[in-house]
Amino acid sequence: MKPNAMSWKPPYGITFPGKPSGRYSDGLIATDFLGSEVFDSPVDRSPNISTQVGFLVNLALARRVYTIDGDLASSYALLSYSGSDYYGFIDQNPNMAAYPAFVEFIVEDIHCNESYSDLVRLHNEGLKKVVAKLNKEDKFRTKGDRFVIVDLHKAFMAVLEKKGSKRFKTPLKPCCEGDCARMDMKGAKKYTLCNDPKSAFFWDEINPTQEVWRSIYSLLGKSLTESLTNG
Template structure:
C-alpha cells in the first residue's frame, strides 16, 4: 500500500465520526456550555457547539483527508443523507455508561445510529471504499472514574472494558463496508489543565500515566489483530490508530516551538468556562487564545489542535497512523 493509506487515490472521501467533545461540532443541546460565550470566539465568532474557541479535530482531519466537513447528526440524521458523511459525536459521551439517564448517546449508541440509517434503506449516498470512519475517544469514562474517587483497583478492568467496546464498534463499522476504520489513541490525561493545576500547570500528573499507557497498549493490540484477520480473510479492510497521544506529547515537550505561552498546561479560559451566575461570569479569559495550547480545563484551543495535526502530518501518513 502507498505511503498514505487513509487517503483515497481518486474519489474524495466522506468522513463519518463517532466520539465525544474532542470531535463534536455541534450535536449537543443548546443549554451546554459549548453553545455559550466565549466558546467559538475565534471561529466562527460565536458559539457553534464546538468545545473550543474555534475549529477542532473533526474540522482539521476532514481538511487533511480532502473531505467536506461532515453533516451533523442533529441536523441531518433524520434526512438519511450520507452524501457528505456524518458526525455522530456528542460532547460528554463515554463508552461505558454509568448512568442510564445520560443525555448523550454513548459511542456504541452512535455507531448504532448509523447502522439504523443504513438498515432503514433509501439512503442518499452510499458508503464507498474511499470513505473513512473515525472513533475519537478522549477518555470520558476514565475522567469520570477519577473525579468520582472510585477505587483505583477497578481501573484495569474499566480500561479492558472500554477497549473491548471500541473493538466491537470497529468490527461493526467494518460490517457496514467501511474499508478504512480509524481510532484515536488516548491523549495524556494527566497533562490536562484540570489535573496540572496542583503543580501550577508546570508538570503532568503522573498518576494517570499507567491507565493511559494500558489503554493505548491494548488498543494497539486490537488494531493489529483486526488487520491480521483482514489480511488472512482477504477482506481488504484496514484499521488505523491516529496517534493523538504522540502528537500531544510532542507539542508539549517542544513547548509548541515557542508558539504558546508557558506554562503550556494552563488554559485560556479558567474557571467554569461559558457559565455565569446572577450576571457574573464564573470564568476568566485570556487576551489571545492563539497563544494558548489549552482552551479550557480539558480541550485544546484551535491553535492547539492545529499544532497537534501539524505533528500528525498533513496529510496523515502511514508512519503516523500505523497500528
C-alpha cells in the same frame, strides 16, 4: 441537548465560527483538522448535524448505512475515546487498581496529571492488541491495514515538550479560567479569558485550543495521511 451543553454557550467558539457551535474549544477541533488538512475536506462542506443524525438513525434501524463494495471502498470512519470519556471514571475511582479492568472493557467494546497519563498508556496498549486482531481477522481487507491508530497522546506530549511548530508560553494554564461559560445568579461571568487564545494550550480545564489542534495535525502531517490512505 443544545441549550444545556456548555459548548453551545459563550465564550466557546469565539475564534471559529465566532459564536458557540457545539465544539469544546475556542474554535476548530480534532475532527475538523482531520478532514480539512489530511483529507482536504473543508469544514463548511462537511455534513451538517441533521445529516449526521440521519446516518445514525439509518444505522440503528437498518443496521447499515453504506455498502461494502461501494461507499466504503473510499470512506473513512473515526472512532474516538478521549479524555472526557474517562474523566468521570477517574473522579470516582482514584485508585489505579481499578483502571485495567475498565480500560479492557472500553477497548474490547469498540490529561496532564499522572492518573490520566497512566490511564492513557493502559488504553493505548490494549487498543494496539485489539486493532492488530481486527486487521488480522478482517475478511474485507485487500491490502494493508484497514484499521489504523492515530496516536494523539504521543503528538500531544511532543507539543507540550515544545517539539512542534508552535511554542505555548503557559501550556498548563487554560485560556478560559474559572467556571467556563457559566454565569452567576446576577448574570455576571464566572470565568475570565486570556487575551490571546493562540498563545494558550488549553481552552478550558480539559479541552485544547484550536491552535493546539492545528499544531497536533501539523506535527502528524504526512505520516498520518499515508497511514490512512495506503490501507
